[in-house]
């Protein structure tokens with residue numbers, strides 16, 4: 001028996017739940033209105049990236065900033081929501097793509113899995129490499145957060 005099945009054998013069956021992996025597909029922008037979407041309602045993804053909830057929170061944070069701008073008279077409502085949707089669609093579906101890539105990698109076999117995990121560990125241990133690999137995904141958001149705090 002494969003070693004990764006052993007913990008399953010030692011687990012009570014009524015605590016195990018099987019579910020299908022599902023993912024959304026990119027959609028073209030729509031005409032913005034006072035109704036919008038965030039989180040899994042727009043960009044659900046497989047759990048393979050472990051980032052669905054993080055991206056949902058990023059949506060909430062961005063939408064919140066846009067609504068504060070509206071309240072402070074810096075933008076009007078529909079352009080602010082459009083601005084939110086334009087950014088959210090870009091990073092949201094980039095995350096969907098990443099999670100699909102991780103899913104395929106996880107299902108691709110042992111060697112691919114070990115290589116992928118090894119690379120992520122290396123990124124974790126070598127900050128310049130981590131920055132080079134992940135900076136395009138997180139720097140904009142981090143800068144916005146830093147700007148907000150200042």
Ligand SMILES: Cc1cc2nc3c(=O)[nH]c(=O)nc-3n(C[C@H](O)[C@H](O)[C@H](O)COP(=O)(O)OP(=O)(O)OC[C@H]3O[C@@H](n4cnc5c(N)ncnc54)[C@H](O)[C@@H]3O)c2cc1C
Nearest residue numbers: 038039040041044045046047049050051052053054055056
């Ligand atoms: C196995 C698994 C592991 C995961 N691991 C991670 C992880 O490690 N890290 C991570 O970031 N993400 C992870 N995710 C993804 C994460 O759970 C989701 O991306 C996140 O919960 C999405 O949040 P949401 O608020 O958009 O939607 P949801 O959490 O689905 O919330 C929607 C809510 O709306 C309610 N609802 C639905 N219809 C109605 C209605 N008609 N009226 C009123 N209420 C309604 C639902 O009951 C639900 O409570 C994982 C997902 C799975 C399945």
